[in-house]
Amino acid sequence: MKNFSKTVLLSAVIILLCVNFVKADDFTDAIMKAKKNLQASMNTYDEKALLKVRGEFERILQLKKNEWIVTYYLALIDYTIASSAMGGENSDKDKVKKYTESGFGNLEKSILVRDDFADSYILRYALSFNRWIYESDKMNDIIAQSEEAKTKSEKLESDNPRLSLMDGISTYYMPEMFGGGAKNAVPILEKSVELFAKRVEKEAYYPDWGKDMAYGFLVLAYIKRDDDGDKKKAAELFSKAATELPDSSFLKGFVKKELDKNGK
């Protein structure tokens, strides 16, 4: 009789666990589905598609309040929308500010729950660059914020390719006199491309964005540096990237245009 009681109790526990496992699986499935949609919308930089997938993540948040990976993805979408609104001289400052601040807010929620995820600090590092657009007066504050985020991510995961990518992009745009420029960006971006090639994310639902940007910016840096053989390297790298990542509008559009214009 005693054994029967134990069996009944064990069965109850197993059934409960199974049901909850199914629920957790729903959650993971939902994230994976949304992540796939995000990848597609990041490939095209289509704001409407990005906002649509943003809604998906917001709804997933209803399943698990304050889930750090969901708020991370919300911040990543905010960053992507803000970055695409920069567009040089015609930048939409209001939009950059709105989504950058929203990105910071979502990222803080994510870090509050999980503070050892390197990609969160890399994203914070990236978001802090956007502040130049609408808070250029706060130079010291922005530098301090980006340095702090960079240092933290280096400590957590120094071989994260997205960290080298952000470093490379910031070096690429920084004036040469301050240690920036294409020449200095090339080795950093090469490192990023190498790291991406070896990279296997620990979990399928972890972020894996940035590979096309690493390829693309390295192509741009080669073209701009223009040392002996650089243009050939740029063309070869672009060809490889386009084969590997055929859906990237960044590669197919911006980088290809630059390659056609100045890469020959």
Add this chain to the structure above:
Amino acid sequence: MKIILLFFFAAVFSTVYSQQDSLKTTSVVKGTVKNKSGKFLENVNVVIEGTIDGTSTDEKGYYEFETGKTGKRVIIFSAVDFGEKKMDVDIEPGSVFVLDVTLSNTEFKTDEINVTASSFTSGENSRVTLSPLEITRIPGADADLYRAITTFPGSNQVDEGSRIAVRGGDPSEVLTFLDGASLYNPFLFSDNYNTSSYSTVNPWGMKGINFSSGGFSAKYGNVLSAVLDLQSYDIPQTKGMFAIIGLANAGLSGVYKTKDNKFGATFSAGQFFIKPMLAINNDNTDFSPTPTASNFGGTLAYKTSHTGLLKYYMNYSYDDMGVRSTGPSYDGYYSGKTKNFFTNLKYSFAPTDVSLLNTSVSLSTYNRTDKYGIINTISNSIYGKVRTDFGTPVSEKVDISTGMEYEYNDYKANGTAPMYFYNLREDAPFFTLDNLDKTGRAGVYLETKYKISDNFLVQGGVRSDYYTLTKKTVIDPRLSVVLRITQHSFLKAATGVYHQNPGLVYFLQGNTTDLKPEQAVHYIIGYEYNRDNDFILRIESYYKDYSNLVSNSINYYDYTSDGKGYAKGMDVFLKVRLKPKFNGWVSYSYVDSKRTPYDGADKISSDYDITHTLSLVSEYNISDYLTVGATYRVSTGKPYTPVIGSVYDPSQNAYIPLYAQRNSARFPAYTRIDVNAQYIFALFGRFAVAFAALNNLLNTKNLYEYNYNFDYSRKIAVSSSNIRTIYFGMGLQL
């Protein structure tokens, strides 16, 4: 056994039952989302709370989704620039549930109203009017906060220096507030003959700068016209040092913080030397000694707890100069020397999640020596203050703040002063000064900020001050309102009663304790349009009604509190920023300021009745590294009192001037154009900036004063010492 079985079935059934939602007949939820003005909103997220069921609105604001989650539910509507709106619903299984939603302004996240009448801000505030970078770049402002403020409407420079007079008032009616302490003499070369003053406040060291030229809050006591409220940085954000060297000065500043962000320190030190600048600019002004000044200051900040912060601030400055001045009775060097020390210890912490308590103790000393002929005076002022402020919201709509302070001031004067004002020769008759007077002031205030709606804010308060020397108590009610008309435009109005004790020097010279606190009643109304600081338009008109002003009695020997006056006018400010190339503003002021010169007299122009003032400031970024700028200022000449004759006094062998009615004439109009340029580059791999300025480009001979020959028969125009001056230098990050 029964219990175990019961538990088993309950667990299984409850779990399985909870999965049945999806097996039930699904319902359709659909509708539209629009804003208050009827515009359909795209990309609003719609979701049933606690579920993943939902969708986003399309470009027509339409949404539709299927759900098995029926019964009593909550649907959430949200978007990045909208707040979250929750709607209670009851969805019947198998039904089509229609829900149209309007997100009204209450859901729209707008900036908090933080616009107040007559206020200009800088620092971290989201609605700053002028950033520290802009302050340092204004041509002619010489990176000086106070000089920068004079490019705003309503304020004028005193002798082209950093001291300012606001809306027709006297310079003494402007109070500088730093971390809750009163900062009385933050200037070098203040009140020296034909020498422009410089401020000792470093704009980069301030996280918040708020300048109010009227209608300010009840937290500020003992000030009649304007307040410059400064908040220094707490823990610095970074570490580093910056050195600067120029043709007339050198400086070193630095910031430090510990890794755990619990302790931070800042310092700045500067030395002023103008010989190289005089030589390069061929300036032959007869100085002895050549002006020199030193300045040292810094902060120490320590986080005592999560919300507690102990901060110490100190600043010391010293200046010394002499300049030749030829007057009717004496030809020699005017010599001025000051030593100024200010220190403040502030502790702040949050007693609750939403309240803040600040307590500060400050002490400052000001020592001044003046010599010219028989004039040889040393004055010492000591100011001490203890202050506590507490602020907390009492509801979502109401904030209250309250505080109290006690301030001590003593003034001591020693030396020799001329017996006859028209005879300043070194051997002239004199009397000896050895006076000391002191006073205290206890103040208390209570203020409420009531957010009637997101678009309407009322701030009302009252303060009371008791002056120990005169044993007089004043009560000052104050009120300001702001109405948001659109997202970017506001109507503002303010009124209030303001009191300020006359300077102790009047009590000493008049040998009296019977002077009342001077009084001004402000009335201000204005309009502001501010689109993210890229486009700002402000128009304000004001009226200041003065009474109890210190005034000469009819015999000119005594002081009374019978002076009356007014200042009325209009300020217009237009700022345009066309990023990334252009930034500029235009400010215009009209003022009519009159006061009674002595008891019973008609009102006449006050000393700073400068009718029209126009400033144009612009800066242009030629490239990412090179910026050029220009400032043009023009204003009506300042009033002065001409001499219309003289009488010989054989006993003094000097002439007694006979004056026309006070302030009955005006200097010629004042004009000045300044230009400057900054170039950013790398030096030894470090950030560096080179700068050059050309002040008074056209070398306009603006007037400092009229002097006279020995018998006052010939008027001699004395030009301002601010001739065309080239200045250059560079800064380097270390």
